[in-house]
Amino acid sequence: MHNRHVLHVMASEWKKTRKTPVQLVMMLLVPVLSVLFLSWGMDYILGISSHYKAAVFFADDKAALAEEVLAGEYPYFSFRNGDKEDAKDLIYEGKIDTALIVGEEEIRLIYDSSLLNSSAALKDSSDIAADLSMLLEGKEYYDGMQLFYPKEELIDMSTPMDKLQKHIDQLAGVVGMIVFLMMASNAMTISARSITGEKERQTFDTLVLCPAPLRKILLGKMLIMMAEIFLSGVMGVLAAIAGMAIWSRKNFATICEQAGQDGLWILVLILLLLAVTMAVTAIFTFIGSAFSQTKKASLFSSAGMVIVSVAAMLPTFLTTDLVKYIPMANWTPSILDICRHDIHFVPLLVALLISAALLCISMILSTGLWERTSE
């Protein structure tokens, strides 16, 4: 019956958020912009984007033959007849980022290491050079002054999926961290306004005087905080998916194919975000309840941000399966599991339970701190 207190507090807190445009922007727009920008930047830096332009020049008029064989696999390359000078001219003019010159006895690779796009194109150029060396009966190729080994001596064990997963690993790690930091930053702001702010604005006594138990009031505040943080996380994840669909269509299509059509990935993302939401709410509710001045609470909130960052970075220096059981740390391995369509729900649920336990502990401690406030 008294759960209506919780609902009234939630409705009131949501109203406060709606009346604070800055809070709404922080909650909804900033995660989207950050993640979209980051997705683009990461794709750009990792070289899995289609931003670069490259060309293969054939001195012996074999462009048509090479295009027929290689164009499907290397869509960012054009195949032309010409020599080294033609290629350099196009690079100087900025029309292409990198060029492969197929000569009588060797294949040369021309690129500009000072240009990001040119560097990004280098990897694919090396691959295409290797393929060309086979196609053109084992010619050697050069990277500027350096002699490359012949193709037959290069043994690359990685598959295209391995390469993609490596990219996803890096992308998920960074995007995850940004999404978590956004969620934590929102939690910090909401906690400062809704929990510490009650004491700072001297509205706390009016609440204490109500017959509604303090723990119900705090629960209402925590639940709406969770809803708002979860919403910002959902916005961040949607932006990450949109970012990948926009900037890296080929990889996105491969991931969609691998992740499967059963929609389990949506459930995994929801479980992951719920665990983060609960953990972050637990941390910042406790910090918010411990202080009666937002300035002091903000100082200690930095410690909360450090906890979130460290948890998000755990998979980079902890390679055991244990990370799959730790809220926030389980993000990157779980995203990889989605890409492989090899989803394990037990670790996800354990992480969720750990977060729920943290939330309960935080609520008990925070209620105690609130009850002592009047003293």
Place this chain on the structure above:
Amino acid sequence: MITIEHLKKTFKKNKVEAVKDVSLEIHDGQIFALLGPNGAGKTTTMRMLSTLLDPTAGTIRYDGKLLEQSDVDIRRRIAFLTNEIRLDGQFTPDELADYYGRLYEMTKEQIEKNRDKLFDYFGISEFRDRRYETFSTGMKQKTSLAICLLHDPDTIIFDEPTNGLDILTQHLIEEYLLRLKSEGKCIILSTHILDLVSRMADRVGVIVDGKSVFCGTVEELPQAQGVNTLEEAFIKLYKENHEEKAIVGK
């Protein structure tokens, strides 16, 4: 009736003994004024009466019921207002009434009825759609008063209710307090303004250095001290009971 017996409060944090021994008797349908110099322990006593603070020792009974055993029920029956109490600045008076009314478990109809009555009396109706944070001090105080009284409490505890308010607002609040008294409510005021006490209060309690030194009717106070005015009586009581603290150093 509220009975306070040997009330004591020591703050653990700074080990200050704010209230040492306060015993008072407050009757229904009367205005009780709590008098005392600054730092005497009036506010701490009021905060204990309103359930905001737990006493270190002693008892408070509302109609015979111990406060610590039925604090939630007592909260439904009391209102507490001080100059320090604020409301959420982002909300309008209407929204505040709705929020606090629901926390006091009132029905929508009760909220609307009481809100309209109070808003009309205090002249808040014309500002009901404006944010509380945009109000002047007087408007804020009137809105806080209206919100505190929304649940129609039996006991109203006011810590210096007219401090910093203009004459018109003071008059409006005093009128309303008298109206509440006529409805049989119990009103406890803490104030420095002796004129307000002589005009409005039925009974008076005096606290000096955390101890209650007088509790009786307004007329009894000067008589008991053998003087003519409340002011003289208060000063005499203070001088007789104040413990001069030794000043260390120069």
